[in-house]
Amino acid sequence: MRVERLGKDKIKIFLTLDDLSDRGIKKEDLWTDVPKVHDLFNEIMEEAYEELGFELSGPVAVEIFALPAQGMVVIVSKGKEQIWADEETDEDLFALEVTLEESDSIIFAFKDFEDLIEAAKRVNSYLMYGGELYFYKGHYILVFDQMDVLDKNVDDFIALLSEYGEVSPISKAVLEEYGKVVVKEDAVKILINHFS
Known part of the structure; x- marks a missing residue:
């Protein structure tokens, strides 16, 4: 797993197929096995916090790009979505909007x-x-x-x-x-x- 900061509120994580298989996840699980994906996301966020000090609170947009024979790239952006702007949110919770894309x-x-x-x-x-x-x-x-x-x-x-x-x-x-x-x-x- 490789984590890099793209900006103050955005990070990119690259997971190889080996990273996924070490965690018992297949690419198809991303679309079907919600508990496994949730656990993977929590692990990614822990690593992002440890390596980059990137902490989640409030709204978060997650884009997952499944890449052929390579693994996947996860882009996490925080605090940008307007749909939660008028709602009160607990600082310890985060709202999650996920976009999945697969490419040949x-x-x-x-x-x-x-x-x-x-x-x-x-x-x-x-x-x-x-x-x-x-x-x-x-x-x-x-x-x-x-x-x-x-x-x-x-x-x-x-x-x-x-x-x-x-x-x-x-x-x-x-x-x-x-x-x-x-x-x-x-x-x-x-x-x-x-x-x-």
Whole structure:
């Protein structure tokens, strides 16, 4: 489990499939097994408090992004929802609004262009189709469809990308609307041809 602060009132937690299986949770449980998910959320919040001093009170919005062959990203934001604004709330309690999304896309963000190029070189042999490249909020973001990875080597493919970048919870729809398209098709092969 990796926890990082995104702002004063927002954190991001990345849970690998191993983190989930260690807790006896499958990705499908997120949609069906409420007690297990509740226990997982409490554990996440304890770790966030220990590592970052992030404490819950009042309204909380939780976005859970299930990522193929990787695990999930949980974004927790506190104190932003207006639906509780007029209600009195106990300081020790928190209201919870959860959004669950599952994606067949593999999306990785790279802060450094050189890391992007190195990742492209390493994963090229795993691809039938080279994905798309966007620029969004200071990051280069590669987007792949799981079906583009040859011979179902998705785990190895993701492991290689993880050496150079990090899983991005940003959806392809957000990138298409707000990001800048750098290379729309076959991005990996184009990067290699121009920068190797």
